[in-house]
Amino acid sequence: MIESADVIVIGSGGLGAATAFHIAKRGALRVAMIERLEIGSQTSPRAAGMVSCLRKSDLMIDLIKLAAHKIRRFSDESGQPLDWVHSGSLKVARRPVDVEVIQEDILRGRRHGLDVEELSADAAHRLNPFLQPKGIGAVMRIGDDMYFNPAQLAVGFARAAEANGAVLLPNTAVTRVLIEDGQVAGVDTARGHIATPVIVDAAGAWTRQVAEASGIRIPLVTTAQQLFVTEPVHDARAELPMVRIMDAAVYMRPCDGGFLWGVYEENPKFFDMDGLGANFDVKDLPLDAEILWHYARDVEAQLPILLKAAVREHRGGLPTMTADGQHIVGPSPVVRGFYFASGCNVAGLSIAPALGEMLAAWIIDGAPPIDLAPLSIGRFGNGPWPDDELINKAAWQYRHFYGAR
Structure with a gap:
């Protein structure tokens, strides 16, 4: 000491x-x-462990670009291992209102020199065959995005x-x-x-x-976030672009021969950490798999693999929201x-x-x-910041993390 x-x-x-x-x-x-x-x-x-370079403000784009650079150089700078893959990502709009968001995102991304473009649903499917074109209104490819081992x-x-x-x-x-x-x-x-x-x-x-x-x-406020990691899936290559479906707030990326996927649900659960006890460990957080399965059914037309792949790991954490x-x-x-x-x-x-x-x-x-x-x-x-008002606003931010309207 x-x-x-x-x-x-x-x-x-x-x-x-x-x-x-x-x-x-x-x-x-x-x-x-x-x-x-x-x-x-x-x-x-x-x-x-997903790095999304197209953020909602100029400051956040500047910071995440710096962070992505530092992740790529992590081992050189720190002397410690970090596994990362420069996969790019596909941001998917299913509703007309979110197609408009995609258009705005592309303009903002280009102002910041990001590698962004709009794709047809078929072109997106060719990049990631696990993303099916049915029901897709627009797709944005973000070439700068990457993922790493959290x-x-x-x-x-x-x-x-x-x-x-x-x-x-x-x-x-x-x-x-x-x-x-x-x-x-x-x-x-x-x-x-x-x-x-x-x-x-x-x-x-x-x-x-x-x-x-x-x-x-x-x-x-502190909320719960959970995800699945699947068993290995045939043709699930590490370099496949990540997928984010805006209105459902569902994400998926390659992970150890399978996929990692989760959701920012409509009604997240919030916690008073004092009520969990002095010895609480996040590994003991109670999880609810049905939340994930509910949203897997919501995006079944676009990502049927989520319902088909066997689950290898179910884990959750406690992020803080503002x-x-x-x-x-x-x-x-x-x-x-x-x-x-x-x-x-x-x-x-x-x-x-x-x-x-x-x-x-x-x-x-x-x-x-x-x-x-x-x-x-x-x-x-x-x-003052009343908890009920704070929770309501934080829940909205959580659900709309991908910019859906």
């Missing part, structure tokens, strides 16, 4: 581990990463941080962030006190619990030295390499190299 650090990162998922790595790599500050369970063991390794990213960043001098403290629960005269002074943990002037709340599903234990509010579907990154406006890296909005792992680098620079240099003001917690005002 250490007595002090210049920066303490709470949480070892993708956002926390990436931040710890980039701080440690700079070599200017002593950094420690605290995790209540095993390092990189919670939601991050249970994600889909189990490797957070752990890889954590190991690389440790190799650069960071201290990792697994199985160490933070009970409180200590604040003196509006400034972070340290943390209390189940194993003792650590003095520090800077903490990063990257606690994932427990972000609110960490902040609120010290009287700091953050407007996000009212506007954007991350919360940067300093608290009420406590000096208290930073957030949260609000993953089911896309945090893929963008973590970029956000971790930005936040590390913010802490060390006083400002990030890219203006992250649109991701500041200050955009939500001073509150």
